[in-house]
Amino acid sequence: MQMTGAEIFVECLKREGVEVIFGYPGGAVLPIYDAIFQQSHFKHILVRHEQAALHAANGYARVSGKCGVSLVTSGPGATNAVTGLADSNADSIPNVCFTGQVPLAMIGTDAFQEADIVGITRSATKHNFLVKKVEDLALTIRQAFHIATTGRPGSVVVDIPKDIGFATCDFVWPEEVNMRSYQPKTSGHAGQIKKAVRAMLQAKRPMLYSGGGIMNARGSAALLKTLAHQLNAPVTNTLMGLGGIPFDDKHFVGMLGMHGTYEANMAVSHCDLLVSIGARFDDRVTGRLDAFAPDAKVIHIDVDPTSISKNVRADLPIVGDVGIVLQQILDELSHQGGVPDMEALKIWWQQIDEWREKDCLHVEQSDEGAIKPQTVIRKVHDITGGNAIVTTDVGQHQMWAAQHYGLKEPHKFLTSGGLGTMGYGLPAAVGAAMAAPDEPIVVFTGDASIQMCIQELATAYQYRQKIVVVLLNNAYMGMVRQWQEMFHESRFSHSYFDSLPDFAKLAEAYGGVGLRADTLDELDKALKTAFAAQESFVFIDIAVAKEENVFPMVPAGAALNEMVLA
């Protein structure tokens, strides 16, 4: 059947099962927007800035398990999207972004709103395409989704010149995508699995360390829990891996790394077997490399071979999809029928419980004193039963959310881990709300971060999303201030604001409910209001202790067992 490029675009998205896209129109994508106007297969959510379209698609992808999709115009539309592309790529979130481009004949002429998007986004994406013929469009879209969602997921750009939207050709849907140059491995090498299981059964001080790979391999969190229970091994999560095991599972020892728990970091430092499951030994996790897990044999399970032995040498690498490999390991465990070393594990757990007794996340909250930011997170946990979808921005509040909002389930902690993008939280919540409109959604944000994408309150209002924005307002770029205090002799160079807006009024101006809390009483009232039935979003501006620091902390360049507790 003859179709225009714009119609092919719509048809392909429909066939890919796309239900929602996030976008912002402009000249180069007008033909596509015209086709979108005339269809009803998927919804289009109008954001207020292209960066937010990418973060929203990212949030949507994480909650729904589907690929995120966005559509932006050429030139400034596409350059605005770059941060979101880099963000999704760093966190391995499947995200396909369609960018408009100037007409084919004008490429290279410095035309109005022309930017070399394939060039600019090459290192911010897993792969990118420029469509040069309308006949190539369907296959390119198919390949883009395939690449974004398989192997180690990531962001993919498809750059579409304006005239391709108008051009016509016979529509052919490629039933299969088979790329000889791209064949990601899925199952782990059987011999390696056998060896891994043997090592797990022999270990006297085993430790499971899981990351975002557990989120990408849907269903694998249950396997992780089973493995931990069968081996009676402690589990630690990375920031990206939180929710991989329920916070109240007795095998969970908390997050590891720079702001991880004392017990998690000590356990990693003393274990004799470290099993990394869909994690990549990021520098925020390992601290000083030569002192990281010094006594451990390292098993590294990852779908991306480049992650293995990049920072920490793996004694036993297993390349494959984390879900499939975990199932293989469980099968092999029951096949070998062995039991772990109960005697040794008893001593190991005694040691871990001793570390736990430090109670490293303890907070003193006085009734009259300033509201501690950690208190806010804990109250939100309680009122939502640990079941909300939580998004964060970047800074101290992000670390407190990771430490104090215990998560019951996977796919509910949305944060910018790899790139650390301030401005991620609110648009990610907008995306999450499209995937799970009936679930409570909380944004933990800071007074600096929120101002990077605050315009998305308009989007939240337009679609009447019941997002609760919890602003831990310390009137500082708290994380920057903390580092200046600790490492730059308290010279607070440009890390505070003299003119913060009245956030509650601003929220009202955007159409939502704006609340302010200066005392614990007001906080309790505000939270009650916020989580009661509302028309749209609620924004709570909470005055928290201004100079609170995040602890425990492994200073940059120190070893994990050199944590500072307070």
Added chain:
Amino acid sequence: MRHTITILVENEFGVLTRIAGLFSARGYNIETLNVAPTLDETVSRLTLVTYGDDKIIEQIKKQLNKLIPVIKTEDISHMVHLERGMLMLKMIDAGERRQALQDAGAHIIDHDEGNYFIAEFTGAPEAIDAILEQTDAEYIIEMTRTGPVGMRRGSKGFVV
């Protein structure tokens, strides 16, 4: 250590930039890079010479394979293999210089008696280095050389 890596890639625009970009973004060294089409018009073949310790070379190979259009790679440095590059020298035509180069295996491909000549030499990178070393630099007007292309010995081929 020096490594010679041969790579088969999809013959599509931008592949070279992806490879060069990978090296610059991650701070790896490229000593030379040769790219040309193959008999199969959908495939290009590259020979890349790089250096680094074992850990870096391992990452380079993995990162190359991770690029979507890369079909396969082979590090031929550890195998019995052959490398050949080409040298072109434009020199002042004086004394025995032309003859000396011919004796060393070079071909004279252009020549204006008593004025200048151009010699062409094909050989292993070390042989090219040796020729350059024995040639009097004062008489060289212009020099250009390619990075090597390479393949392993034996009857097995590196093909798609």
